[in-house]
Amino acid sequence: xxxxxxxxxxxxxxxxTRLLRRTVLGGIAxxxxxxxxxxxxxxxxxxLGACVGLALGVVNIRLVTASVARVNAHPVARPKRVLASQxxxxxxxxxxxxxGLLVASIQVGFGTAGGIALFYFLLIANLVRSILKHGATxxxx
Numbered sequence: 001x002x003x004x005x006x007x008x009x010x011x012x013x014x015x016x017t018r019l020l021r022r023t024v025l026g027g028i029a030x031x032x033x034x035x036x037x038x039x040x041x042x043x044x045x046x047x048l049g050a051c052v053g054l055a056l057g058v059v060n061i062r063l064v065t066a067s068v069a070r071v072n073a074h075p076v077a078r079p080k081r082v083l084a085s086q087x088x089x090x091x092x093x094x095x096x097x098x099x100g101l102l103v104a105s106i107q108v109g110f111g112t113a114g115g116i117a118l119f120y121f122l123l124i125a126n127l128v129r130s131i132l133k134h135g136a137t138x139x140x141x
Contacts, residue, residue, distance in 0.1 A: 050112070063086075094116065
């Protein structure tokens with residue numbers, strides 16, 4: 001977690017905003033493609049699950065940014081502990097949703113797990129792109 005925070009610290013705040021916006025828009029595009037492709041292949045429920053997983057990724061990122069903003073606005077004694085406990089709660093909730101969907105429909109459940117994975121691959125790809133663009137100094141190359 002500290003290494004990821006160190007990566008984000010290398011980027012200026014406007015670039016982080018652009019990075020998150022690109023990730024969300026990329027997630028929407030991937031969701032539309034996944035839904036269309038899976039419908040063409042006769043597995044529309046997998047595409048629906050992928051869209052749910054992508055939405056869970058977006059919601060999680062929004063909750064992370066809100067948590068960090070809240071901790072920065074009202075400093076606490078152990079900010080890492082607060083953020084870690086909130087992260088653990090979000091991870092548990094996401095896991096419960098995926099398992100519940102797997103029990104309800106195996107196709108939707110696996111699609112959801114795949115959608116979450118796709119969202120985080122998009123996030124990492126956009127993060128690497130931004131770091132390569134701005135370098136270690138945070139200045140645009």
